[in-house]
Amino acid sequence: MNGFASNIDAKALGKVAVLMGGRSAEREVSLMSGQGVLEALLSRGVDAHAFDPAERHLDELLKEGFARCFIALHGRYGEDGTVQGALELLGIPYTGPGVMASSIAVDKIMTKRIWRFEGLPTPDWRLVSNAEQTRTAFEALGAPMIVKPAREGSSIGMAKVMSAEECEAAYALASKYDPEVLCEQFIAGDETTCAVLGEGVSARALPVIRIVAPEGNYDYQNKYFTDTTQYHCPCGLPEGEEAEIQRLVERAFRTLGCRGWSRADIMIRASDRKPFLLEINTSPGMTSHSLVPMSARAAGISYEALCLGLVAGASLDGVRKSQ
Incomplete structure (x- = not known):
């Protein structure tokens, strides 16, 4: 994926809103993600601006002439199809999966039901x-x-x-x-995560990351505010295992109808090395501790190129624009 975001004319993207903050329990993380994305886009010459839906009405996006949005919101009112639906009504292309995929993926139970129906492994x-x-x-x-x-x-x-x-x-x-x-x-074994970029049959998984948290406790604090959690990328897994996880995550991504990008969490059961899908994040974190930028770097994609490529691929349900 070394060519990701190549030959993109930043000026042609128009005025870009980086949606950050919001009203969910993950507001603090979203603000960190959004600030990183904003700085990256500005460094590439994009006319990018911060926009917090908790403080401003979304119809201001239209009034102020925004051409597209980078969704750096996490959790409810940002990752659950609600903002995606509003942007569909406004006709403003946005990053990440559409309304249906977002609303399904944020619901872990619905996600597991669909994966189980499609024969994808997920814990009981x-x-x-x-x-x-x-x-x-x-x-x-x-x-x-x-x-x-x-x-x-x-x-x-x-x-x-x-x-x-x-x-x-x-x-x-x-x-x-x-x-x-x-x-x-609970699945005891190796904790891993794997991101996907793209759409449909062209969607491709990035390198797998293996996570080693203190006492196996990969909680909110250890995800964002400590430096004791270890992230291995290259993951150090046997080549066949990593390839199997990548294939599994690509299937999980397509099964839910995702596009643009997402990141799935997978546990590998120690007893037989079988991978199990836990959940999929359709607006992954973009903080200094976040995993998609780490995996992208291993694939030769800088943080700035990742942000630029994602916003260039912003689209609406049923509408695909080439850049």
């Missing part, structure tokens, strides 16, 4: 709506069990349950963020 799970159902799920799935909100990211509201006594507190934490709570079988 239960949807629960109270503490008693969480305990019942624990009896079925066993320990450890992951409990998390169905529609949040960055490990917000997530807990690892080791005993039935911990179920009530885990449910209470997750349900603060979403009335629908996912209980998921």
